[in-house]
Structure formats: C-alpha cells, structure tokens
Amino acid sequence: MSKEKFDYFINGEKGKYEVVIGLEVHAQVLSNSKLFSGSSTKFGADPNKQVSLIDSAFPGMLPVINEECVKQAVKTGLGLNAKINNYSVFDRKNYFYADLPQGYQISQYKNPIVGEGKVLLDMPYGSKEIGIERLHLEQDAGKSIHDMDPSSTYVDLNRSGIALMEIVSKPDLRSPDEVNAYIKKLRTIMRYLGTCDGNMQEGSLRADVNVSVRKVGDKKFGTRCEIKNVNSIKFMQMAIEYEANRQVEFLEEGKEIDQETRLFDTKKNETRSMRSKEDAHDYRYFPDPDLLPLQLEQTLIDNIKKSLPELPDNKKDRFIKEYGLSSYEANVLVSEKEISDFYEEVAKLSDKKLAATWMMGDLFAMLNDKGLNISKSPISAKNFAELVRSIKSGEISGRIAKEVFEIMVESGDNPNKIIESKGMKQQSDPKELEKMINEILSKNKDKVDQYKAGKEKLFGFFVGQVMKLSGGKANPQLTNEILKKLLKG
C-alpha cells in the first residue's frame, strides 16, 4: 500500500488548526463477580436482581476487593506495555446521585494500579504510537431509568459495583480516524487478553473524549473540553468533528474557549455544555479507609506476564514472517483473536496466501452480510481449508469455487462432497478438452477464419463457448493453451 500523508486539519481564515484528542476509556472488566462484592455481573438480568447488600450500600457493609478483577487489570496493563504499580490505593470519589448508593464511587486517584504504557496504531501514513497515561480500577454506578413512569425515576443497581478499568490516553490522538483505530486496537488487545468483551452495545466500552485545537506548529495545547460518556466509535468521531470545528470557530472569532464538560446529543449531532469549570464537582477524593492499599507481589505480576497470550502486534509480525502475508493482510487477520485463530487453522491445512485472500474476500463478505461473528460462521475452518485446497490444486476453478462456497454457506457441508455430488470438478483432462474445443471450432468455422485473419478479440468468444459447453468446469488455463494450439493449426 502506498503511504498516504496525514491530513486531518481544520482550515480557518486565520490559519490551519490541528485537533488534539485524549480519551478516557471505561472498559468493563470481564469477571464473574463485581469489584467489591460477590454479585453476578451477567448482562441482561431483570432490574435489581444482581445486587448485594454491599452494592446497595446498606449500613455497616464493607467492600472486599475481588482478586480476579485485580489480575485482569494487571493483565490489561501488561497488554498495554505499561508499568504495573506494586502499590496502589483505592480512593473515594464523593458525589450524590440516586444510582450511586454509597454516595461515593470507589476509584483510584493518586496511585493507580497501572502507570504509563503505549499502544501502536497502524495508520495509512505509517504506524503511530499513542501513549497511555494510566489505567485504574473503579466501580460502575447503577442506572437511573427516567422513562418508565411520568413522575418517578426508577433505579436499577445491577450495574452498581461492577469493575471498570479506566484507561487514560495521553493527548496523542490527532483525528477521528486515529480515535477509531485506537479504540479498535484497545478492544482487540483486551479481547485477546480476555479482560473485556469490548461490547459497545452493552456498554462494556464507553469513553469520555477530551478535545482541544491549536494552530499547526503551536507548542502549547489549547483549552480542552471533555465530552462525557460517548458509547460508540461513530458518535465519538461525530462528536470530535463537531467539537473541533466549534472550537476553531470560537478562536477565529477571537473568543476564548471555556474549559467545560459537554454532552454529545446524538439526535442533533452536536455537543452542548453540561457544566463549566466553575460548576465542576468537588469530588473530595480521599483514600477509602475500608480498604487497605493494594500491594502486589512481583511474583504475581511475573506469573501473569508469563501466562499472557500472543498479542496482536506480535501475531501480526509472525503472520508476515511465517505466512508471507502483506502487512495489510496480517493486520486484518489479527484484528480479532477468533479471526486469527480461524485463519491459522485454515493456513495449516491449505495454501497460506490463498487462504488469506479467500477469507478476506468471500468469507468476510458473507459474514458481514449475515451480520455474523466468525465464531458463528456457517463454514467451519476445516471445510474452508478444503475449499482453498481444491482451488489451489486446480480441482475447481475460482468461478466454481464461488458456487461451492454458496452451497457450503447454505448446507454447512464439506466442499469435496458438494463437488463430488454435483459433478463440479474442473475438466482438466487435455484429451477431453481437445475434443470439446474441436467440436466448437468446427461449429464456428466462420469465426475461426476471422480470427486467423487477425480478429484476435474472438479468442474470448471461443473460451466462452468452451465454458458454456463444459458447464463452467473447463480448466481455464488448459483451455487457453489448447485453444491457442488448435487455432494456430
């Protein structure tokens, strides 16, 4: 792929502006129980069915840290090439809201469990490193439901107390595309690690987006605005686009930007002010006296490190080296762990390069069409490998292969069985082909004469006739060779 140039700038009358973006991603930790209680974290239960006395903050209830969540955070930190802090502290973030039972959220403020790290993005203009500022553990709040009753608000505490990892990036992102790539990369890493399912529809991944603008070449960052709780990549991109342009307009008009918290209105596609810096909450953070500081043994960290699966960046390098894939192909095939697993199974049994082409072409198109995840593919990796093998060996042509593929999608059958039972095997016997071609040539003497007189375009016509007569099964390469030979004679 030819390298493009980065070109996301906003042109104002008074100059060209660069957009500076930092993200605070809230990723729900994959764990069976909540951060400080034994309640289940399963999505979709009836309201208030997964709530313990601790989650609902009854008098005298105390939090006890869930070790599994700690391990998941460490794992994620290692996946982000980050420093794991042996000592971290849980703090209380105090504010009142109906779906915050304790009146405070247990979070980590000054001493997070994970420190600085980095994430690599593959952009069309080359690879780009995004710095991670920190990752900390915190509790989720419950959910207020305002539309069930005209005069009351209902509260569902199922989510209350579920563990979240807040992953804070450095202000290293410069465009909505980079944000897209960054979120997807985080998601991929966490799914590889099994630390977050990355399911944005279920709210497992949400983000607060910090946006500022500055003239190209300026060293100082502009004043930023924070857009709260955006829950899809598309909305993040739209919000950034809107917000960056709003800020540029402001600056062009000579106005100052207020540091404030804004909300993205998905219906109107605009951000609007939620609260200014002056009205900002004073969260009165202080160390939670109910919890001791979290002290991690180095051996625990080392053991987790040893148990880490191969991560996407490493896998990509290996795919390029081992399977001879292009950087682009490797990138696509490692984007989901399930995809890479599927690919590796196919590649083991068939041609590595051809497998990649067919997976990224027909298989992905079909899955996309049906809205299916690769783990739900109607074609198994083994059958898919058989298909690729049949193509490679010349047993079937590419065109027939597409037909076989369709039948495989419908029936889930083994391709050999389909080829056999439907007689779809490619005609590769030169004698048979020669017989067929002779028949066609004798039927079309006039065309043969024209061809010989120099109308070489007619070659395609003859090929077409062979395909028609053979029901598409004639081996195209052989057909070409034999046709050329006989037409010369």
Place this chain on the structure above:
Amino acid sequence: MSNITNQSLSEILESIKLKKISSLELTQAYIKNIENAKKLNSFVTTTFDQALENAKKFDNKPNNEQLLSGIPLAVKDLFCTENVKTTAGSNILNNFIPSYESTVTKNLWNNGAFLLGKLNCDEFAMGSSNETSFFGNVINPIGDQLVPGGSSGGSSSALAADLTPATIGTDTGGSIRQPASFTGTVGLKPTYGLCSRWGIVAFASSLDQAGPMTKTVNDCSIMLEAMSGFDEKDSTSINKKKEIYSKNLKDNIKGLKIGIPKEYRVDNMPKEIDELWEKGKKILKDLGAQLIDISLPHTKYALPTYYIVAPAEASSNLARYDGVRYGYRSEKGKDLIEMYENTRSEGFGDEVKRRILIGTYVLSSGYYDAYYLKAQKVRQLIKKDFDDSFTKVDAILTPSTPSSAFKIGEKTNDPVSMYLNDIFTVPVNLAGLPALSLPAGLDKKGYPLGLQLIGKALDEQKILNIGYAFEKNCGYKNEIKKWWS
C-alpha cells in the same frame, strides 16, 4: 436468687452452669429490671419475647461449653441485628430493620448469648454524653442529673443499672472508655482490626472499633474472647490466631514496665484526677511494676487531628443515608436534590450535621492538603510516639477522662468543651492501639473516675492482666442506689 442481676458475668455464668439459676429466670430478672428502669432511657428497642424464647431453648438443651452459655445481652444500637430494628440513634434509620447480623453480635450468639434489646447511643456514635440521640438522652444511674457518657451511653447506663450482665459498645474516639469511666464500669477498646466492623453502622472507618463493657476485668476478657476474631468480610480485620483471654488472665504483673506520659497532665485538670492517677501508680508499683516517665510529645495535636479525620470519614460514610433505598425519606421536595436536602435535614440531628459539614470542608479541594493530609501526617507522628514509648514500656497508665460525669445539658451548647472530654482517649484510636478503662475511685461528689491502660497493638492480654491485678487491689466497688425503680 433475687440479686442475680448485680453479680458479674462470670458469677452468673457459674450459676447457670451449676444450674443454680435457669437462663429463663435470669432473663426474666433482667426484663423486670429493664421495665423498672424506663426513666434511664437506656433502651431503644427491647426483644423480650425473643429473649425468653431463646432462654427456654437453652434451658431445654443446655450447652455449657460455650463462653456465654444462656446469657441475655443488650447491645449498642449501632450493631445491625437481623430482623431487629437498628437505628444508630438516628431518625434517618428510625424504621430500619436489617436483614443481616453484624459479625460481632453473631460471634456473641454463636458463643451461647442471645439478644435482650438494643441500647441507646449518640446519633451515629457522635457525642460524649448520649445527648445527641434522636431517642432522647440517657441518664446515668449514678445520679438523675448526670450524663452516662457517650457515645455508648445506653450501654454504660444499662450495665451499671444491672439491666444487662455485660454489653458491647463501639469506640471511635473514646465512646467505650469514657462512658465506662463515668459509670464506674470496665470498658475496653481493642486493637483496630481485632473485632470485625462488618455490620456495624460506620462512623469513622479508620477509627471505629467494637469492644466489651463489663463490670469486671474478668468479664471483659470473656466478652473480648467471644466477640473478636478474623472476618474476611472486613478488609481491615487482622488475620491472626484467636486468643483465650479469659483462661490466660493472671494477676502477676511483677517487673512489668508502666509508662507515665507527662503530656497527660493537662491544664485545669481537676486535682482529683491527678490524685487518682497517683493512686493508680502506687497500686501498680506496690504490685511490683516499674513506673517509667515517658513522653508522647504529639499528644496535644491528637484532638484537632481526630476532629479532622473522624468527620472527614463520617461525611463520606453518611452519604449513603439519602432516602433512596432504605431509612427515612422526606415526602417534601419536587426533585431529587430537594428530596436529598429534606431527607437529610429532617433525618440527621445537629451534631451529625455539624460533623458532616466539618468533614466535607476538610476534604474540599483547596483545603484537603491543609487539613486532611496534614492531619494524616500528624496521625503518623502520634502513632510513632507510642511506638517509640513501647520500646521502653509494656503499657501506659493515664486518666481515662479529664473529669467525672457532668450534668445533662451542661455542655450541649459548647461543642468544643464537649470534644475536650475525649482528650485522653482519642490518641489511642488514632494509633489503633488497645486501651482499657478501669474504675479507680470517686471524686468528692461521689462520682466514679477511671484510669486508662494503653497497650501495644494486639497486646490486649497484657493490659487485661494489669487491669485484673489492679482491680483486685484497688478496692473500688460501684454502690448504686436504684433510685429510678
């Protein structure tokens, strides 16, 4: 056995074991006393039916192998008790019935005791005179105009008036030891983490600790043994082997080094307190202990430090009382914020509001470093003072309080003078150490005075032993006329 209720817990246990009295008779005797002592206002809730049931159950199948076989006990209304209203002395929890039992009370029941009722206390344990309770002030059996101390004032009053054979309280800044001192009883604040905080309505999490209140040191060791122990539900609980305090109790303290901190001789301290302290020293010396002058130089900062740390934690701990899920909710208000404001305005009393305000203030951005952070640093220095001293001594002897019980209403309009009552007790909470308050004498008005023995962390056995020896040689006996019945 008409006099059974003025006996000590260990004597009563003996009588039960020897079948001199049944658990039912015992329980009936206490119920009678309680019904005759309504004037003291020491109970918020009684559970007589349930207690009688439990007593009968015990008598039918007596198990005398337990520490508290067949013993009815009233407990401070800060301990959550399953299916029994638990108020913390507050209007905001006035209708709250927990579905769960605190670990400490569960430990007592697992040792053979059962619940007799819930005892009045200062609202959310904030107070030194039991005058902040939503359920009215408690009266000290020593005199009808006297406060019983606080915040475990219902506990001290009920114990001294023979309404329960022993009891438990909680001590955040002196709430067990000061009321014990005011009523001539024994009170122990254990090492932070020795008794689980699970199921106790929280005041200040880093300071709160439950402990026994009893008539004798031996009783105290029995109760401590029954109530303490590791609890995985409390992250600050200490995981260690359980000690058998009562069996190991001994009165030989020869050679022990007792520290006498000069900083506990404060200005304007009544002469009687000083004389009491001298008496205490002499008793210990006569028993073969060695007195050593020590210095705890940061003592004077303990009270201001405490009144930053405790309210800060309280302001956050009490945020959960918002009227949304349980407890009192105001019907007034047009939106969520107004509902909060009205609920908390009507639900909390003045002292609680005062501490929430102080706590919110000291945690606010811009003030955090100057108050909360500094207080935490001073707290470390106070702890270090004790650590340094304990390299030289086995225990420290001080007065428990700077005065005897004061009159009802005497300090209610002057919070600072009220707070000063905790001056000798708060350093111990800040340092997380165990301390025992022992009745040691009377002032010239005839009101009891207490001395405090402070021990090393987890050295409860040693201060109990010293207290045991002291008690035998002090000759103090509570002589309370039952003027209320």
